[in-house]
Amino acid sequence: MxxxxxxxxxxxxxxxxxxxxxxxxxxxxxxxxxxxxxxxxxxxxxxxxxxxxxxxxxxxxxxxxxxxxxxxxxxxxxxxxxxxxxxxxxxxxxxxxxxLEGQSLTDNLSAELLIEALVNVHSLPTARLPVPPFNFTARVDHYWMQLEPELKSEGYQAIYEKWRNPPSLPPVELSLCHFDLAGYNMVGTEQGAKIIDWEYATIGDPRLDLTLSIDVAEVDEMAAIQHYCQLRQLEHPEAWVEGVRAWRPRATMMAMLWYLLAYQLWGDEYYLQQAELLKPGLY
CATH class of the missing domain: 3.30.200.20 (Phosphorylase Kinase; domain 1)
Known part of the structure; x- marks a missing residue:
């Protein structure tokens, strides 16, 4: 710094x-x-x-x-x-x-602590939150429409069009979602773990938030979902596994577009490389 x-x-x-x-x-x-x-x-x-x-x-x-x-x-x-x-x-x-004074948990965040943090966020009351619910299609459309023509290759366009709509899933109660919860946005303090950088937070499908955190942290999917459902006292964890897996390609596509837009804005080849790495599993 x-x-x-x-x-x-x-x-x-x-x-x-x-x-x-x-x-x-x-x-x-x-x-x-x-x-x-x-x-x-x-x-x-x-x-x-x-x-x-x-x-x-x-x-x-x-x-x-x-x-x-x-x-x-x-x-x-x-x-x-x-x-x-x-x-x-x-x-x-x-x-x-x-x-918030403390140490970043980027390199030493356990899967258990990550899931506990997600549950804490998802358990917060939303009735008085003056924010509109997250619109997945509107968000990825916003990313896509800003891209310059040279970044809208046939491959990227096919992936975007394939996954631009949310999955058809049984409804669950919407919750406050952080949408970027991982070790780099958590700080270990004397009072316990704290969550920072709430800029993407809004009300949304907690299964999408769970998907994003599982994938970024690269934790075991089944163990993470079972722990999550246990803490929230949710029945039928298999339905949450289905939800996470349905959201995964869409979340990955959204991340791909984020990286493409970041490359366009900053010109850093790293972002383009990350977008390319996400492509193969989305066709």
Whole structure:
């Protein structure tokens, strides 16, 4: 992380200047945060030692349908859950949240802890969440329509058209979904594991959220689903296995389009390589 004065940081990222009225005096320093793919965030530390994370609104976040206002609404609604950062300030340039002191669980997150975190999220009440339900087809269509013609090869188009509709499954109760829950978005603190980066969170099918986390973490599918159903006291875990497997190619296609759009936006060959790696299993 690059550490610099507040003045230098504001020169590098103009959105930070929108916080001048929030801080009674200029913060002691700022640091760029690494690790986020969608967002390029900042750690801001006041002279008192209190620290925050600045999550700006940028053309990148808009391209991926990320709303800082929605993120703020969700974090505000679940403020008492004990495992998410507290929202501090929202303006037209971005969202300021508290900094959670601890160690990233990127490399040492157990499957059990991951599933327990998912269950905690999915168990939160949604009646007062002022957000629309996730629309899978609308999201992948949004990704696809932004791609330049040279990225819309026949192969990619065939995969997108094959999997652009959600699976036909028995309905389950919608829940709050994080949609990017893995070790890199969890922090081990003195108070336990905390979940960060709620920018993709919304109300949706928990089976899709479960699919995404199982695949990213590369944990054993059957064991993870059985543990999940046990914790939520859900009958018929075989139906949840069927749901996860039905969502999997669609979730993979969505990730493929995400990587293609990321390649278009940043020009990094890594993203194109990741998109190519996902293709073979989707024909």
């Amino acid at each position: 690059a550490r610099m004065s507040w003045h230098e940081a504001c020169q590098l990222d103009g959105s930070l200047a929108s916080l001048d009225r929030f801080f009674a005096s200029p913060p002691e320093y700022s640091q760029t945060l690494t690790g986020g793919l969608t967002n390029r965030c900042w750690k801001i530390v006041e002279r008192s030692g209190r620290a925050y994370v600045w999550r700006p609104t940028t053309p990148i976040t808009q391209a991926f349908s990320i709303s800082r206002a929605q993120e703020y609404q969700i974090l505000t609604s679940i403020n008492d859950c004990g495992f998410s950062p507290k929202p501090v300030h929202l303006n037209g340039q971005g969202l300021l949240v508290e900094w």
